[in-house]
């Protein structure tokens with residue numbers, strides 16, 4: 001009944017102890033709290049608190065900065081986000097949430113694209129007056145290419161590039177922008193290399209075709225937006241070769257390449273940014289770092305497992321039509337895996 005995927009099996013073998021019940025794991029738990037510090041808060045907490053206070057004021061309350069950011073704002077951005085900036089990126093701009101970040105990335109892409117068209121010049125009087133009437137050249141006819149199954153946010157603009165579930169989009173007007181196919185690989189990857197290469201090429205051809213179609217309509221593609229792993233849409237992966245091909249197409253056509261790491265960034269895939277993996281050999285199996293998923297035969301069975309697991313104390317999520325996704329926290333240890341597998345086994349037997 002349960003579609004145990006290779007990844008789960010591999011993890012299970014790797015960590016398989018002689019006995020894996022919650023009681024056997026919990027034997028080393030202390031019987032009660034014990035005080036190990038001379039003062040509360042302890043030295044480390046005080047040190048951390050002092051560090052966080054400086055950060056808190058300038059970063060966490062960033063939306064309130066408006067036109068008068070603190071004088072140490074730029075410096076604190078460099079010391080914090082600057083340390084984990086993707087290779088080759090020198091600037092960072094914080095936004096209120098993932099949707100605002102994507103909206104802003106798309107706006108920046110349009111502005112960059114139009115500046116290129118004007119030979120690097122700023123908008124002139126004609127641009128400034130025509131944009132107030134939503135006419136060209138101030139309001140250009142441009143588009144953004146996104147992918148079938150992608151999720152980028154629920155704001156008015158982003159709903160056009162979000163294509164994961166009808167419930168997000170229904171009743172809301174959208175731009176007429178192109179959507180291309182995103183790979184749906186056959187697993188296990190190492191036994192389907194040729195077929196998956198063909199899938200990559202079909203998707204890249206689809207991208208090229210859509211770029212040409214929209215160009216012919218007079219609505220050039222100014223940006224491509226893509227997730228490294230289509231998370232909300234079902235944990236669908238693209239190979240490094242696919243993404244390298246995509247970037248090449250974007251570069252060749254003078255199109256901005258936007259990688260939406262709202263869900264994959266921050267270390268969950270084993271590197272700070274998922275796109276850092278694109279130059280490395282792809283790990284076999286449907287998983288990257290702490291991202292892991294399996295498919296169920298039907299959405300109903302998947303939903304039943306999610307509900308049963310929740311009742312048993314295991315939080316797992318549904319994604320896409322019939323995917324079950326695991327999103328362990330970064331503090332996840334072997335003992336947590338054992339507990340999770342116990343609860344998963346128990347839940348599977350109950351559905």
Ligand SMILES: Cc1ncc(COP(=O)(O)O)c(C=O)c1O
Nearest residue numbers: 097098099151152153260262263
């Ligand atoms: C890939 C991706 N992009 C964008 C968003 C939107 O982020 P937010 O909900 O913070 O606006 C999400 C949210 O789940 C996401 O998964």
